[in-house]
Amino acid sequence: MGDKNVLVIGGGTAGLSAAVELANLGVHVELIEKSKFLGGHAIGYACKAIENTCVKCGACMVEEKLQSAVFHPNINVLAASQVQNISQNNRFSANIRQEFLVIDPEKCTNCGLCLNRCPMEGAILQGFSKNNHPFYAVNIKKCLYFKDRSCTICRDECPETAIDLDKKASEHTIEADAVLIAIGFQPFNPKDKPYGYGRFNNVVTGLDLERMLKQSGRVKKPSDNKLPQKIAFIQCVGSRDAKLNHLWCSKVCCGSALRMARLIKERQPKTEIAFFYMDVQTFGKDFELFYREAQKDIRMIRAIPGDIYEMDDRRLKINFVNNSTHETKEEIVDLVVLSVGITPVEDIGTMSRIFKIGPDESGFLRTDHNGVFTAGTVQGPMSIPETIANSGSVAWKIKKYIDGLTIDN
Ligand SMILES: Cc1cc2nc3c(=O)[nH]c(=O)nc-3n(C[C@H](O)[C@H](O)[C@H](O)COP(=O)(O)OP(=O)(O)OC[C@H]3O[C@@H](n4cnc5c(N)ncnc54)[C@H](O)[C@@H]3O)c2cc1C
Ligand code: SF4
Ligand code: SF4
Incomplete structure (x- = not known):
């Protein structure tokens, strides 16, 4: 050393x-x-x-x-x-x-028994990667021991005595x-944009979608856990926005959104995808090729929507002005993905x-x-x-x- x-x-x-x-x-x-x-x-x-x-x-x-x-x-x-x-x-x-980290990394073998035995949903958290060690952590906001001392199951059953609920x-x-x-960085929080994030279940961010794809490999509507028939991506949410004084391009979101859109088309080929954008940032020769391929499967719409409304059946109505014809138009989809940008x-x-x-x-x-x-x-x-x-x-x-x-x- x-x-x-x-x-x-x-x-x-x-x-x-x-x-x-x-x-x-x-x-x-x-x-x-x-x-x-x-x-x-x-x-x-x-x-x-x-x-x-x-x-x-x-x-x-x-x-x-x-x-x-x-x-x-x-x-x-x-x-x-x-x-x-x-x-x-x-x-x-x-x-x-x-x-306090309730689970001792020196002792935990990542056997998963604590997660399986815990009666309270969300009280044992899992890392995103099998390379996280420990792969589990106790969420004190949900754990019953921290609420009213009514449960010690994980501590009692851990075969390695790795759990100390009284750790300071x-x-x-x-x-x-x-x-x-x-x-x-901090991902831009889109709750103040007129897109219904935090109010409509089926409006998610690019980061939410990344996690959904990593954890289950599929994209489902949060409202009913069913596959969406139509998805819209909206680019530049919180980037290149003079009103917010966020003049920078976040650079990574176009690539990330297009890659996710193509992955969804491969895994859920019946899903239609619309992609609302200002300009697509393509970096490098390989990405330009990828972008040309993507346009075969994805409907590109050069417009940034004004607002989104939730309909009675939970579908989402997107209002926008077509950049070429200047006509006001609407698009109805099952799931909206907001490509939130990188902020300090x-x-x-x-x-x-x-x-x-x-x-x-x-x-x-x-x-x-x-x-x-x-x-x-x-x-x-x-x-x-x-x-x-x-x-x-x-x-x-x-x-x-x-x-x-x-x-x-
Ligand atoms: C929607 C979206 C999609 C993206 N998709 C892609 C993609 O497909 N491909 C790609 O190449 N890039 C992508 N990116 C960019 C990618 O996320 C970044 O390049 C990468 O995460 C940068 O890593 P970082 O370590 O700088 O920041 P972070 O990932 O933010 O890591 C910072 C770490 O510091 C910790 N931390 C914060 N404050 C403190 C503190 N006070 N003390 C101790 N620790 C602290 C945080 O908890 C965090 O673990 C995407 C970004 C966004 C927003
Ligand atoms: S039961 Fe114990 S050893 Fe197994 S994952 Fe949980 S803390 Fe780790
Ligand atoms: S003490 Fe009970 S509720 Fe809390 S994490 Fe352990 S098993 Fe779950």
Whole structure:
């Protein structure tokens, strides 16, 4: 194990990639993740290969990074943890608070008995990936023990005595030679858009759809669990929007939505798909070919809908103005998918305060000064491959920094 220590804040694609790169270079990494599971947003994405041919969506690359990080001898993971404050003399000294994790990762064998025996739906959470360890976590908002002490079934039945329902939160101090902020992005919350998200069951986001495809391989209507006959995708929700002052293109949502649309056509060929867009962002030669193929199966409509209404039979009526004829039109579908964009994550405010660095004019954070670095979508929209490449190069900068070499800023 190396004698240098790097604190990586955020265990998504960026944090995992940088941690693995540094660990392979012999640097010890303390990886702090806020949620109970590693992997960030992209660990919930489905593989979108069509006819067993890779479409370069990047989902498997995140699995690979997670697998490499989880049992790496140079990486110590603290899940459900956050930095409280940090001071810098020669080294950084960070105070970390770890919420109580009821299941002990050292003991749990991921047998799944706790999930099977638990009487309360939603009280035992599962990770999105088999590479999450532990694969299970207790959700204290649903667990009956935390409500009224009326149940201890999982603790009593766990064959490894891995469950401690009385576990307390803990404080840790970590000394580090450099810090990497990789806290990622926040998907745009479309509840204030006139599309009925949060009010109509059959309006979902692109991230909801990714998770549905990963977990069940099929797309069903949340209202009745039946297959939809007609789906509409609406692009640029929360991106390229002057009213919101979100002028940036999120870059990844067109590719993600088109790949999901094609996957649905392959698995549920009777489903009709309409795709509302302003311009489709196609990146690279391969994607242009993919886009041409996609247009054979998917009805492309160049318009951004004004609003959506739910009909008595739960179908959704989409109103829009046709961009070429300027006619007002409507489309009736069973399921609407909102392609929500990448926006700055709320903890950028906390990081700015702790590290005394200001965000850019769009609210994203970028630095590589005085031992504090950023990587991944905390800097702005990036795809998974871009995030991995960016984090790899930042890891090398960190290595040079801690070795005392000059770095180009
Ligand atoms: C709708 C949608 C679809 C997409 N589809 C694709 C696709 O098909 N292909 C593709 O290449 N890209 C896609 N992307 C982009 C992809 O999600 C990102 O490239 C990737 O997730 C970036 O990883 P990240 O680590 O920067 O951020 P994140 O995935 O957001 O990970 C950040 C991590 O930091 C943690 N964190 C946050 N705050 C703190 C804190 N204070 N302390 C500790 N930890 C913290 C979070 O819990 C999280 O685990 C899509 C994005 C969207 C919005
Ligand atoms: S029953 Fe125990 S060992 Fe099995 S998954 Fe649950 S916590 Fe882990
Ligand atoms: S204590 Fe009971 S309700 Fe809570 S997670 Fe365990 S089995 Fe489920």
